[in-house]
């Protein structure tokens with residue numbers, strides 16, 4: 001890729017519990033370069049995504065650098081406008097008696113739910129309704145989030161992360177709790193964001209989650225990036241067998257993949 005990456009991380013290391021959970025990782029992301037990050041449990045995938053959205057700060061070494069849209073300084077509120085982040089932690093945070101509408105609308109104020117000091121504008125209300133319609137939840141928008149199914153919660157979360165219309169979406173195991181028909185629906189929603197021109201970074205341990213629009217796959221293991229390249233090259237039986245330390249078989253159907261051991 002040429003030009004300036006929209007996100008550039010160089011030499012990020014994170015230590016927790018006396019060991020490196022991210023070990024000198026560099027990662028550039030270009031506009032439109034939809035990327036899947038895969039790897040065994042505990043590989044450091046979520047840590048890397050949390051470094052991308054500055055929820056985790058790497059060791060302050062001279063060689064470490066971070067740049068997003070060419071800028072190194074990002075106040076959290078501004079960061080949320082350009083990076084939509086869906087994580088397991090968020091799933092728990094939205095599990096409240098606030099309605100779908102309130103949970104989505106309140107993301108515009110970096111809040112969870114609406115309280116008395118938030119007075120939404122008509123424009124904000126319109127944005128929330130649009131984001132909810134996009135994920136197909138209009139009929140449920142007045143229901144408390146804690147009464148929804150896990151599939152509906154996942155959609156609420158994706159609407160919440162998309163309501164600011166961020167150019168980049170970071171989806172960390174966002175479809176984990178879903179049954180397979182809901183996963184297919186979820187993939188279609190993510191694909192539609194990609195086709196709108198958003199750059200998608202999706203973390204998953206299931207190859208079947210990887211949407212067709214993903215062109216690049218990054219493999220992590222032991223806090224490091226161990227492979228990074230075009231999807232067709234990386235989703236290779238020999239390569240993944242080596243990473244997972246056991247024989248991996250891969251099937252491809254249409255633009256989608258499945259793997260098993």
Ligand SMILES: Nc1ncnc2c1ncn2[C@@H]1O[C@H](COP(=O)(O)OP(=O)(O)O)[C@@H](O)[C@H]1O
Nearest residue numbers: 016017021039040041042043044045046047048
């Ligand atoms: N705050 C923490 N303290 C100690 N260990 C942590 C902490 N956060 C993460 N880890 C460990 O770091 C490793 C990488 O975590 P994570 O990035 O969540 O992996 P992944 O998302 O690939 O499953 C795991 O072994 C995890 O247990």
Ligand SMILES: [Mg+2]
Nearest residue numbers: 045046047173
């Ligand atoms: Mg994780």
